[in-house]
Amino acid sequence: MEYSGMRQRRHTHEAILIVIGILLGLIFLFPILILALNSFKSQKGIFLDILGFPAGEFFSATNYTRAFELLNYVQSFLNSLLITVTSTFLILLVSSMAAWVLVRYKTKMSTAIFIFFAASMLVPFQCVMLPLVRFSFTLHLLNRFGLILMYIGFGCSMSIVMFHGFIKNIPEELEEAATLDGCNALQLFFIIVVPMLRTIMITVAIINVMWIWNDFLLPSLIINKPGWQTLPLKIYLFFGQFSKRWDLASAGLMLCIIPIVIFYLSCQKYIVSGITEGAIK
Amino acid sequence: MQKSKTRFWLFLFPALFFFCLVVIIPTIMGFYYAFTDWNGISDRVKFTGWKNFQIIFRDPTFLHSFGFTAVFAFFAVILVNLVAFFLALLVTRKFPGATALRGIFFMPNLIGGLLLGFTWQFIFTSIFSAIGEATGQKFLKGWLSTPETGFWGLLILTVWQLSGYMMIIYIAQLEQISDSVREAALMDGANGRQMLVHIILPLMMPAFTIGLFMTISNSFKMFDQNLALTDGGPYRSTEMLALNIYQSAFAENHFGVAQAKAIIFLIVVAAIGITQLILTKRKEVEM
Numbered sequence: 001m002e003y004s005g006m007r008q009r010r011h012t013h014e015a016i017l018i019v020i021g022i023l024l025g026l027i028f029l030f031p032i033l034i035l036a037l038n039s040f041k042s043q044k045g046i047f048l049d050i051l052g053f054p055a056g057e058f059f060s061a062t063n064y065t066r067a068f069e070l071l072n073y074v075q076s077f078l079n080s081l082l083i084t085v086t087s088t089f090l091i092l093l094v095s096s097m098a099a100w101v102l103v104r105y106k107t108k109m110s111t112a113i114f115i116f117f118a119a120s121m122l123v124p125f126q127c128v129m130l131p132l133v134r135f136s137f138t139l140h141l142l143n144r145f146g147l148i149l150m151y152i153g154f155g156c157s158m159s160i161v162m163f164h165g166f167i168k169n170i171p172e173e174l175e176e177a178a179t180l181d182g183c184n185a186l187q188l189f190f191i192i193v194v195p196m197l198r199t200i201m202i203t204v205a206i207i208n209v210m211w212i213w214n215d216f217l218l219p220s221l222i223i224n225k226p227g228w229q230t231l232p233l234k235i236y237l238f239f240g241q242f243s244k245r246w247d248l249a250s251a252g253l254m255l256c257i258i259p260i261v262i263f264y265l266s267c268q269k270y271i272v273s274g275i276t277e278g279a280i281k
Numbered sequence: 282m283q284k285s286k287t288r289f290w291l292f293l294f295p296a297l298f299f300f301c302l303v304v305i306i307p308t309i310m311g312f313y314y315a316f317t318d319w320n321g322i323s324d325r326v327k328f329t330g331w332k333n334f335q336i337i338f339r340d341p342t343f344l345h346s347f348g349f350t351a352v353f354a355f356f357a358v359i360l361v362n363l364v365a366f367f368l369a370l371l372v373t374r375k376f377p378g379a380t381a382l383r384g385i386f387f388m389p390n391l392i393g394g395l396l397l398g399f400t401w402q403f404i405f406t407s408i409f410s411a412i413g414e415a416t417g418q419k420f421l422k423g424w425l426s427t428p429e430t431g432f433w434g435l436l437i438l439t440v441w442q443l444s445g446y447m448m449i450i451y452i453a454q455l456e457q458i459s460d461s462v463r464e465a466a467l468m469d470g471a472n473g474r475q476m477l478v479h480i481i482l483p484l485m486m487p488a489f490t491i492g493l494f495m496t497i498s499n500s501f502k503m504f505d506q507n508l509a510l511t512d513g514g515p516y517r518s519t520e521m522l523a524l525n526i527y528q529s530a531f532a533e534n535h536f537g538v539a540q541a542k543a544i545i546f547l548i549v550v551a552a553i554g555i556t557q558l559i560l561t562k563r564k565e566v567e568m
Contacts (some may be wrong), residue, residue: 012404017376024368025378028441038403050411098296101289113293120304122551124502126526127543130321130536131310132303153303156296165290204547214393217527232395239399239509246403253403256396257359264391268384271391276449 025232031259039063040249045190046246063251070242071234071252072226076266077259080213080230083144087151088208092201095156099163104172114164117157125154132157133221147222151212159204159212166200167193203274213237231256314540320538333541342517343542346525353435353521354500360440362492365447366485372448373455383452386445394442398509401438405430405510417516428518431511435519438506442501447492454488455481487561494557522546 037054038046045058052058067073067080102114132150136142141149170193194201216232223229229237235256242248264271315333319325337343372383389397405424413421424430458481466480504523507513513520513528521530526546530539 009353014376017371017374018378021376021378021382024371024383028385028389031400031441035400035403035407049340050407050417051415076549094295094299097292101292105284105289109474110289113297117296117300120300122547122554123304123308124506124523124543124546124550126523127547128304128307129313130316130530130540130543131307134321135307135310149299150303152296153299153301157304160296161429171391185292189292191367203523210391214391214395216393216395216508232393235399249399252397253400257392257400260391260393261388264384264388272387274381275390275446276453 004160029043035250035257036254037128038246039254041247043245046250053281060247063247067238067248067255071231071238071249071255072229074256075227076229076234079144079228080232083147083151083219083230084209084212087148087212088151088176088205090148091155091159091208092205094152095159096163096194096197096201097189098156099160099167100189102160103164103167114160119161120157121161129221135221137240138231142222142224142230144223147219150218150222151208154218155208155211159208162204162207163197163200166197170196202232202270203277206271206274210271311540312545314537314539316320317537319537319540320534322534323531324539329537333538334387335443336538336543337545340538341407342520342528343525345517346520346522349432349519350501350521350536353432353439354497355442356436357439357443357500358493358496360436361443361447361496362489364444365492366451368444368448369451369455373452385446386448388445389442390446394503394505395509396443398437401434401441402510405434426513427514428515431515432552433517435503435507435510435521438510439500439503442494442506447496449492451485451488454485458484490557490560494553494560498550498557501546522549535561 034051038050040054040060040063041049041058042060042063045052045054045060049058054060100116102110133142136150138144139146173186174196175192178188183192214232215230216236219233220236221229223233235252239249240251242252309490314326316328316330318329318332319326327454339449367385372379372386385450402425409421409424413419425434462480466476471480503521504527506541507519507521508527513524517525517528521543523546524541526539529535529542
């Protein structure tokens, strides 16, 4: 009898946890869900029945097609994709190379340079943005190409710190053996070292992808041609134009949120562990 | 093993080059511009000494944004970490759906601040007033149109966005508290509350230090959410530090003054970061 009583208690306990969980889950999802709901309503529908389900005369599917056109979606998406992928790839390349030699050369110079990179993470963006824009103008870097170069510069310090922490724990024997076998520096790095960096590569890639994809301020200062704009830039300008048109605005926001959610769902495991490592480091 | 100096510099060069180009050179230039009358347009820049710093310490918008940011950071630290710790305690219990909940709580982090700011603008201005209308609750009306609702709006958005992130850090720490420690406490007759206060909370201290400083530093650097949610309004009452610097430069064309503000900003942010580093390192030694 006592046993069944305990089971009973465990069951009610579990039920309470599930109820709290569902309530909290709904609170967390509420902003996105209600936005999604209203993105299928006409302007009149949002005005008259903002909390209701999009049905009957209030339903509208044209919000999405109009927002798609107004955001110039395909082009903005491809701009974001091009900038994010290229920058992340180059950050991974230059940071892993730098971190490798910074670990393997135990000199005062290498320690000093490493501390220099790490300390620079304390400098907030607002501190460099004005001079950066000024000399980017002089050097003709106010374009997508310049933006990618800047992401390498801003992204490399944190990435180097993360690679550095990982490479430190890889024993050097394998590299020594390969050198004896006649590997040159490039072969040594790309054939022996890079394959060992797989897990940290994923972590560093995810942190940089999330940052660059969502970044607004830097591209807003650097990109000055409509055809080069990324999604965050487009949605910002779009809001300036249609701030009271929540039918179009909600659809536009959903069009920007959906790719992120898809990316999250498809590699949730890597994202959560990657971001955690980045935070605790 | 023979290691050449050439190899060292060759592998280091690309990173060092871009880093110096976009971080080091602009930082040094920035320190110079903070002492000039640079307006961003004219090429003629005159050295003006400490004048910009005298201006900003008499600039009410800057002092207000400084105070606003500090008060905001204070509330954010408490609320974000309380919610995050509670969420972590919840999802580390074993019940159906616990893993899915982790995913849901964490999701807001991945959506950019700009998108979140606009989304919550819709919630606060349109949805809140509709709910207020339907239920007769007057306090739900007119959100973001007063300094107070702007402040709480920013805070709610921040708690919603950041607590899932801090939750992940707390989960990592909670899972490190081994079952044997919990079992030993249970054997000694500890009840749930005693377990929390005497066993779990003390062992969570390193994670709290991280959560605390990350929330402060995030609050101080906040820009996108501020821009998209309130744009500093009404009447610059909810303008945080980063946005204040931005407006100095691009709305008022006082680039020299903005740069001086950025230097103060750097000192504050760096001080927070260094304190965190010292505290976490000391904790590690103790453990």
